[in-house]
Amino acid sequence: MADSDTKTSGSAEPQRHNPILVFGASGYIGRHLVPALRAEGYKVRAAARRLAPLEAEGWDSVELVQADAHDPDTLPKALNGVSTAYFLVHSMADGSDFPERERRAAATFAQAAEQAGVERIVYLGGLAPKDTASMHLASRVATGEELRRGQVPVSELRAPVIVGPGSIAFEVMRDLAAYLPIMVTPKWVRAESPPIALDDLLGDLVALPQRTPADNTIYETGGPEQLSYEQMLRTIARELGRPAPIIIPVPFVSPELSSYWLAFVSATPTDVARALIGGLKHDLSADDGPLRQRIPRDPMPFDAAVRRAFEKEKAFVAHTRWREGAFNLRGERQDIGYYAKKMSRAATTPVDVETLWRALSDVGTREAGYFFLSGLWEVRKGLDRLLGGRPAGHRRPGRAPEPGERFDMWEVLAAERPKRLTLKIRAVVPGRGGLEFEIDETQDGHSRLTATMYWHPAGAPGLLYWYKLGPPHAVLLQGMVARICQRAEASRAAHPRGSRPGLRPRPAR
Template sequence: MRVLVTGASGFIGSKLCPALLEAGYEVRAMTRTPEKYTGVGDPVAADVSDPDTLPPVLAGIDAAYYLVHSLDSGDFVEKDAEAARAFGTAAAAAGVQRIIYLGGLGAEDEKLSAHLQSRRQVEDLLGEAGVPVTVLRAAVVVGHGGISWEITRQLVKHLPIMVAPRWVKTRTQPIALPDVIRYLVGVLQAPEAKGRVYDIGGPEILRYVDMLKRAAVIQNKRALPLFIVPLLTPRLSSGWLTLVTDVDFETSRNLIDSMTNEVVVRDGDAIRELIPGEPMGYDEAVRLALADRAAAAEAQAQADAAEENSKAAAE
């Protein structure tokens, strides 16, 4: 089976491509800059915001993973809608049999943030032209390189105390990156998952403040003193995050708007029945993310040293 992975060099896609290859699939890795792509699979150039680039990369594809979004843009809702509609149309024209999409949790009866509303809209638009869409809805994905996890890690690292808005008491259900990858591969292997929606999450429901405090303990930092400021607005929160983390303002703002929504699994039985296996706990996921970060830093240091030695030898 030939599979296209959009966002192949991103946080999820870069881990999904090797897992798909290991499972025996032929992987086409879609990226805007294939000349810079260092992952596995056959790199192909395309951009979901440019519909004319999509037909060539979708030709001959049996299933496609849609893993792109525009959270770093102020008009991300419009951009993501246009891109999803264009991708679904191109996939249908190419004869793609399935699209698999990683969306966001959140109860339908709540007033969802613009971010979560956009994720639901994308679910519908991807299938508008007739291709069945399998949706996995997740909350915070804990893994090295994930934006939400990086916010948590950097807050714990940089702050001796934390002044936080009320959203830190919102409940969420974080999931480890390896479990997300396991589910993404698993639904492709299960024909009965075609056209279905699944909630996925880890074994614990936590408040954001719980996630911060437990991450602090794991990193051998003393308990993180935290003071709740009810009047700290989303805009002020976003500006504050931009100061103490390396996440840009627009992304911070769009994510923070969603943190007022409770994002927990409503029906966890469906995915467990389809893909058996106990998901990783939060503490174990944090330790793995930190270990992966350390390994990546060590690999980069070795690469930098080798480059310096090569330059020195050339001189």
């Protein structure tokens, strides 16, 4: 399908001296599209509501901008000097009113793009049947329509299930195939669609502004095979080295009902997965003939796309801070959930960030322990030994944490004085996780310490572990940040500014 109206501004091929804007760059597609554009030699500006996820990507020569489609005042900076803008914003994680939020975001962005002189918007939508009852699929269509109401031409690309690490549909199927040998499923497992490899989709997105005119045309893309979700599950299980699952479709389990038990079998964000599953009951097909006339390619078969996804994620690692889905933070295991469960607790103190950092740097020493209820951590360390683990000893006091340092059940992933300390767990547990501390200076000159616990579960046992131990971990986390702040305040009182010796680096080996 290639629907178009008369609005056009010529070819509007992106100028390589102008930045291309990827709006929504912290999302699944954005995180992959930015490096794909850079590989083609384009200047790229990446925008998201929060800078932290963008900074965690570690991109070279990419301009990072904080911008929110629901805050018009943040958009001019993101759009300034841009000729082509990719609009990749989704709001499925924001609750049941996400269709209205997505519509408003699209309207605001289209107006701001017009005012900034943008020549083309590229929008990634989804394949959808006419008159769909799925909120997710209907919202994808409505968002494209809202963008086209503006004066900037919109090139819309509608895609099916994307086969790649981090794709919600793919990750749900990975979790099911990895840990459920027998599945009682709704009839939607027999619905068919043409799943597309992530690399193929990125190729289409990068080429679209180069190979197509800037008019309001809707293109469709897809893979070479029309497959049911049951067939996809069996293929993913095979590529994971698992036996083919026994799948029993039953007529009385609706997609909506099945979405509620996802929280017990999959680590994917529940709100997003629930919105997505509502559209899985439809048979979908892609008429990609018009697109292939302009962007020819040999599409990747599904089994090859799955193998490519598993290979691609091995290079997706974290070095300087926690990074969603990083392979090394998941124990380099493809059967551990891509998306992390997480909880955060914070406390504020009047001390400066350096004093707070020094207090935090005592973590894991024999004297400081874990600052709050440290005896429980010692019990956990003993249990780890009984389970076959090999916890290390305490940290030496007065030493600055350094990457690669191991203590108790932890390893230091990164330490950026005086801003951030990132630890990953090395215990015998049904999954992988970590703990990240961040220190920020507040507007009134105080310091805020935030501790975030991450957990990538290994199937249902890992999820049960999280749900059962989540409440006590929340208490430990809150007590920990409060005690670290108290320790910093006591240190400042005992050692006025400049009188306390700094932390010593670990001696070279």
